Amino acid sequence: LHHPENLLRDAQTAMYRARSQGLGHCEIFATGMLTANLKQFNLEQAMRQGIEAEEFVLYYQPIVHLQTGMIMGFEALIRWQHPQEGFIAPGMFIPLAEETGLIIPLGDWICQQAIAQVRQWQAQFPHRPLTVSINLSGRQFAQADFGEKLTQLITNGGIDPQGLKFEITESMVMGNLEAAIDLMLRIKSLGCKISLDDFGTGYSSLSQLRRLPLDTLKVDQSFVRAMGDSREDLAIVEMVINLSHTLAMEVIAEGVETEADAALLRSLRCDFGQGYLWDRPLPATAATARLRDQPDQPDQSVAPEHKE
Known part of the structure; x- marks a missing residue:
């Protein structure tokens, strides 16, 4: 019954x-939904405990200047090192964190840790203009007090805020464009930079895009990986690069895995690349070692021309 x-x-x-x-x-x-719900409930409880037990850690994937090969920054990526299950993929817990609201304390922790790492690198490499990119979630971005939170974190962190860049997606800003612009201007007023992630996969119009106070567009990896075999994808990549420069923005190509892709991006005058060609996401100690291995200044004979 x-x-x-x-x-x-x-x-x-x-x-x-x-x-x-x-x-x-x-x-x-x-009936299978009950089993799935139980697994989700258990994962949520484990995540709550993991936040308290500091089981999460940030890894850093280098962002490389395509013309000089210099590491110009990193994207901070969260990893969960579960004491019994080992590393749990972000795709397993980030959507659940968004759904349950745990993304708020998790996002606050990410910002704190990334700012602490920026402070360390600015002290260790004072002549390197490094930037650490932090992914913001939709829930974080929609917080009424996010601007105040960020101001306090940066003030307490004691860093040059130009070393921070916040990555947002098209879907996060298109729901309430005016409110999004206000918050982005608040972030920019602190001295931080803003990047639009996965550009080309959303639905923003060019008229909306030109209103956003952005510093960087990131070409989605799906286009980058396919551009060597698809004229359509190559055309999209070239269009995004040209559009970025027209709007006085920098452009980063994600998902670069081969030297042929890097060479093609260089020929298209793409500014930066990110992908397994250079490195997978690294622990902070390994990322620091990569920086030590590079000189403070690139070989000027291969430096790109200055763009106005």
């Missing part, structure tokens, strides 16, 4: 599954 409380539980389970799939989606309850 189906008891009323079980029916309500099952209906709620189907409702939450439908919500997770996006607006306008519907789901019919299946």
